[in-house]
Amino acid sequence: MRLTKFTDLALRSVMRLAVAEDGDALTTREVAEAMAVPYTHVAKAVARLQHMGVVEARRGRGGGLALTDAGRRSSVGRLVRELEGEGEVVACEGDSPCPLRGACRLRRALRDAQEAFYVTLDPLTVADLVASPTGPVLIGLVGRPAD
Numbered sequence: 001m002r003l004t005k006f007t008d009l010a011l012r013s014v015m016r017l018a019v020a021e022d023g024d025a026l027t028t029r030e031v032a033e034a035m036a037v038p039y040t041h042v043a044k045a046v047a048r049l050q051h052m053g054v055v056e057a058r059r060g061r062g063g064g065l066a067l068t069d070a071g072r073r074s075s076v077g078r079l080v081r082e083l084e085g086e087g088e089v090v091a092c093e094g095d096s097p098c099p100l101r102g103a104c105r106l107r108r109a110l111r112d113a114q115e116a117f118y119v120t121l122d123p124l125t126v127a128d129l130v131a132s133p134t135g136p137v138l139i140g141l142v143g144r145p146a147d
């Protein structure tokens with residue numbers, strides 16, 4: 001199974017925010033530069049994460065993006081499910097629907113495999129993702145200008 005680029009960018013942004021010091025909010029541009037990804041793509045991912053209650057935007061002096069407590073405790077499986085949406089791993093429907101789609105054992109097996117993939121990620125939290133060695137590397141990332 002392959003995640004969308006959108007999901008990957010959202011998870012990268014979450015991991016960067018997860019290692020920010022308390023009260024050290026980052027801008028979207030700082031996240032984009034640290035993770036070496038385009039600003040506009042990160043902005044879209046951050047907007048979605050805010051809608052999901054994973055990230056909050058703090059206003060005023062020292063403002064910026066921060067992970068919410070719920071976001072830090074969030075299951076990676078839940079995040080990936082929400083970010084990926086209802087899509088299946090194969091395109092059975094669409095412009096040229098497959099004639100087997102109403103009675104396909106392969107489709108059922110692939111749905112089960114997709115669910116097993118998410119279930120594997122369910123016990124993992126965002127906090128788990130940034131334990132060593134990942135966390136120290138994230139903290140040490142030096143941003144470079146993105147798009």
Ligand code: SF4
Nearest residue numbers: 092098100101104107
């Ligand atoms: S063979 Fe089955 S899984 Fe493949 S496209 Fe057709 S319905 Fe979907």
